[in-house]
Amino acid sequence: MAQVVVVTSGKGGVGKTTTTAALGAALAQSGQRVAVVDFDVGLRNLDLVLGAERRVVYDLIYVAQGNVKLSQALIRDKRLETLYLLAASQTRDKDALTDEGVEKVMSELRSSFDWIICDSPAGIERGATLAMRHADVAVVVTNPEVSSVRDSDRIVGLLDAKTDKAARGERMEKHLLLTRYDPVRAGRGDMLNVDDVIDILSLPLLGIIPESEEVLRASNLGSPVTISNPKSPPARAYGDAAQRLMGADVPMVFPTDRSGLFGKLFGRRAA
Amino acid sequence: MAAAAPQPVTDAPQPSGAFKFHGRTFLAFVLKPEMPIGRWMAQADTWLARSPGFFSAKPIVVDVSGLLLTKSNLSKLIADLSARGMHVTGLLGADPAWVDADLPPVLTAGRAMESEKTRERQEAPAPAKPAPSLVINTHVRSGQTLFHDGDLTIIGSVSSGAEIVATGSIHIYGALRGRVLAGADGNIGAHIFCRRLAGELVAIDGYYRMAEDFPSGLIEKPAHVSLEEGVLKIKALD
Numbered sequence: 001m002a003q004v005v006v007v008t009s010g011k012g013g014v015g016k017t018t019t020t021a022a023l024g025a026a027l028a029q030s031g032q033r034v035a036v037v038d039f040d041v042g043l044r045n046l047d048l049v050l051g052a053e054r055r056v057v058y059d060l061i062y063v064a065q066g067n068v069k070l071s072q073a074l075i076r077d078k079r080l081e082t083l084y085l086l087a088a089s090q091t092r093d094k095d096a097l098t099d100e101g102v103e104k105v106m107s108e109l110r111s112s113f114d115w116i117i118c119d120s121p122a123g124i125e126r127g128a129t130l131a132m133r134h135a136d137v138a139v140v141v142t143n144p145e146v147s148s149v150r151d152s153d154r155i156v157g158l159l160d161a162k163t164d165k166a167a168r169g170e171r172m173e174k175h176l177l178l179t180r181y182d183p184v185r186a187g188r189g190d191m192l193n194v195d196d197v198i199d200i201l202s203l204p205l206l207g208i209i210p211e212s213e214e215v216l217r218a219s220n221l222g223s224p225v226t227i228s229n230p231k232s233p234p235a236r237a238y239g240d241a242a243q244r245l246m247g248a249d250v251p252m253v254f255p256t257d258r259s260g261l262f263g264k265l266f267g268r269r270a271a
Numbered sequence: 272m273a274a275a276a277p278q279p280v281t282d283a284p285q286p287s288g289a290f291k292f293h294g295r296t297f298l299a300f301v302l303k304p305e306m307p308i309g310r311w312m313a314q315a316d317t318w319l320a321r322s323p324g325f326f327s328a329k330p331i332v333v334d335v336s337g338l339l340l341t342k343s344n345l346s347k348l349i350a351d352l353s354a355r356g357m358h359v360t361g362l363l364g365a366d367p368a369w370v371d372a373d374l375p376p377v378l379t380a381g382r383a384m385e386s387e388k389t390r391e392r393q394e395a396p397a398p399a400k401p402a403p404s405l406v407i408n409t410h411v412r413s414g415q416t417l418f419h420d421g422d423l424t425i426i427g428s429v430s431s432g433a434e435i436v437a438t439g440s441i442h443i444y445g446a447l448r449g450r451v452l453a454g455a456d457g458n459i460g461a462h463i464f465c466r467r468l469a470g471e472l473v474a475i476d477g478y479y480r481m482a483e484d485f486p487s488g489l490i491e492k493p494a495h496v497s498l499e500e501g502v503l504k505i506k507a508l509d
Contacts, residue, residue: 154412154413156410200430202410
């Protein structure tokens, strides 16, 4: 039974696209058939993060409007056989996406994949509500700072109001993914700590992704961090989050301040 | 108000003798100047300065009954009103003998409008029936608003950026982080209870306090908000 996951946040720049790519790759690495779908029409980025920007011929809007077949628009990843990308259009207007078109694409994707991961645009407008409409599960990406937390809270309200699941009277399964977490700054009180965020949002925690230069490097290389450097702390955290999404009980690793005595002795950077 | 349907405009020749007219009722403001006219006009100017354009393009009738005015005084009054954008369409209580082409027609009869206030007074003593209670089992998220006519109980939290309004009391079993307004319909006996006070604003019957004015010792603590003699009190809830 296919699962449709929406990766959403309300606020921009918190790591939705990075998360979509990393979770999609991690799920594919464990043998699942995965399609990642970019809903950010006009500001597409998922193709870049996956290193497929030169291979996009057709996009989501072509399929939604019935101009091409889904199989023509899906781009298979060169590293992972079971990972596919459906890109967004960079040139078209977001109003070119219709409810019926998206529904058609989603039901087709459901019949041929285990996981469909929808990368939502920022904001609470049409693009974001279209991305969440057909989802079974939501991953709410949040940075440990107040504006991101409030925007996530707003999105959680919309997930309970504007999705097909909510319309059927069912409860949307929602997970909190805390990204760009810096234990040093959280310890100093510059950032909200994990407990504060969970307390405000009251969502189960899917994972904590530590702030890391690896993530930026991976994006610029066009390779999800779970592929480019699987041993790095953010890649491990994404891998664990993907396992939890599949229902596995993986103990949570809390990023810790490693700039202590050990770190100083060996001159290491805090992870 | 009797308003006839507008007649369709056609180019078809009308049968001869078909001179048509119909009645229509309009609402007009009746001004009643008082002597001395100069002082009354000054008051009118003060009023108009606050609400400019209020009378423009509206039918105005001037009631001159009881005023000792000559015809020239009356003409001047109408001209003064006209200069202030009030175009007099009729006169009440004027001497019919004065009427000529320069003065508006003298009206008779007319009925005073029932003002909103008198109507309210008549409807006020409706039998008060107990307002129903509502229990919300979830969190109220940022951006959500909730209005309930009666008592409201929320088992979850009220997030920052959420607003809940009730005509009765409000009970919050989670954290109060948003805006909470109880007794919204003039109910000074309404209360607000919460397990954790971290709100942006609490109000009862329009009396409000912002987060900055909350007692510092009660932040993040159980609290009870009530209205005592027109002062909004926030106390510890033990």
